[in-house]
Amino acid sequence: MSDSAGDTQFQDESTMSDELQKLKDLIESADNERSRLLLEKAESEKEKRRAEAELERWMKDEEIQEEQFRRDLEELQVEMKNLESVNRTLKKELDDLKDKLQLKEDEIDSLQQKFKIQAELPVQTVKFSGSRGVCEREDELRCVFTVTQRPSLLLRGGQALITFEEDKVAEQILRLAKCSVACDKAKMEVKPCAVTLEPTVKYEVHITVSKKTVRFQFQKAPPPFPAERIRDRLELSFCKANRGGGEVEELHYNEEGGAGTVTFSSSAVAERLVLRGRYTVDVCGEADVEILPVYEYQLRKFQVCVCVCVFSLSVSEMCVYTYLSACVCICR
Known part of the structure; x- marks a missing residue:
């Protein structure tokens, strides 16, 4: 009986010891979990503070950017106003x-x-003596023109022009202080007066025209590409025979003015393009250029002559004048 009671007590103590051990294990596990949670909380607090600091930094950067944008906008507005002015x-x-x-x-x-x-121009008689063989012409064509201005007089209102066959008639009229002229069954008193002609000029124009070189100019704004690239494309375009071009000897291009000169091997190509007046080139797209001849001119032997007509007179109603040898001028 006592042995049975002792066994029961021992079993109870063993059970309580096991339960106590379980409780200790649970307490230890709870302490470990508590420590882990505290560490996670500390890390979370640290991460939170870092995020808050980064957020504050981003907010400051945003304020700085907004202030910079506002200043730039004000500067642009001021610059725009200045440009408009x-x-x-x-x-x-x-x-x-x-x-x-x-x-x-x-x-x-x-x-x-x-x-x-x-x-x-004076009329000249040309005699055909025979044909000449075809030979290569010079690169330049030279010609000289003589220009002579005839004396003239601009008639004002109430004036007219009359010519006498003899000088002495005009001289006699000029000697008179007054004379009468019949006009539509009425008579007008006239008074002679002297008239001076405007100066006349005579000069020579020497012109030299290139047979193989022509000048070209873009009709619109030239393409915004490097000058060397445009020059190469222009040379290729002027070489195309199907467009009326030919073999190119030399090409010069001015980037600032969008113009230049091109020299062909054959003068027939240059003459054909000048007569046409324009040419289509391919410079990153088709564009039209104006074709003009290349020439130089000089003014030589410039002479100024002053002519005075002594046979002129003035009248009360009309003026009669001529630049020939016998003339009178009648002024109203």
Whole structure:
């Protein structure tokens, strides 16, 4: 009986010891879990502080970028206003220059009309003696023109022009203080006066025209490529016979003006292109160029003559004048 009770007590103590050990293990496991959680919490706090610091840095950078953007925007707005002001000033200057150019062109037209020259070439008899063999012509064509201006007088309102057959008639009229002229059953009193002709000129124009070299100019803005590349493409384009070109000896190109000169081996090619007036080239796309002849001219033997007509008179109603040997001028 006592042995049975002792065994039971021993079993109870063993069971309690096992339970105690389990509890200790649970407590130790709980402590380990608590330590791990504390470490994770510390790492999380550290990561949180690092993230907050990075966020604060990004916010400061954003503020700096916004401030820089605002300053750049203000500078661009100020620069845009300045450019608009400069643009308005340039437009005004351009309009003024256009007005001045128009005035100069009008003045040139007026002077050209005033000094318009009518030259008569003398008739020459040509005798055909025979044909010559075809030979290579020179590279330049030279010619000389002699220009002679005839004396002239611009008639104003109430004036007319009359010519007498004899000088003495005009001389007699000029000696009179007054004379009467019948006009439509009415008589007008006339008074002689002297008239001076405008100066006349005579000069020679020497012109030298190249037979093989022509000048070209882009009709629109030239392509924005290097000058060497454009020169090569132009040379290839001018060599194409199907477009009217030919063999090229030399080509010069000015990048600033978009123009240049090209020399062909055959003068027939240059003559054909000059008569056509334009040519299509392939410079990263087709473009038209204007073809012009290459020539030089000189003004030589310039002479100015002043002619005075002594046979002129002035009247109350009309003016009669001529630049021939016998003439009178009747002024109103």
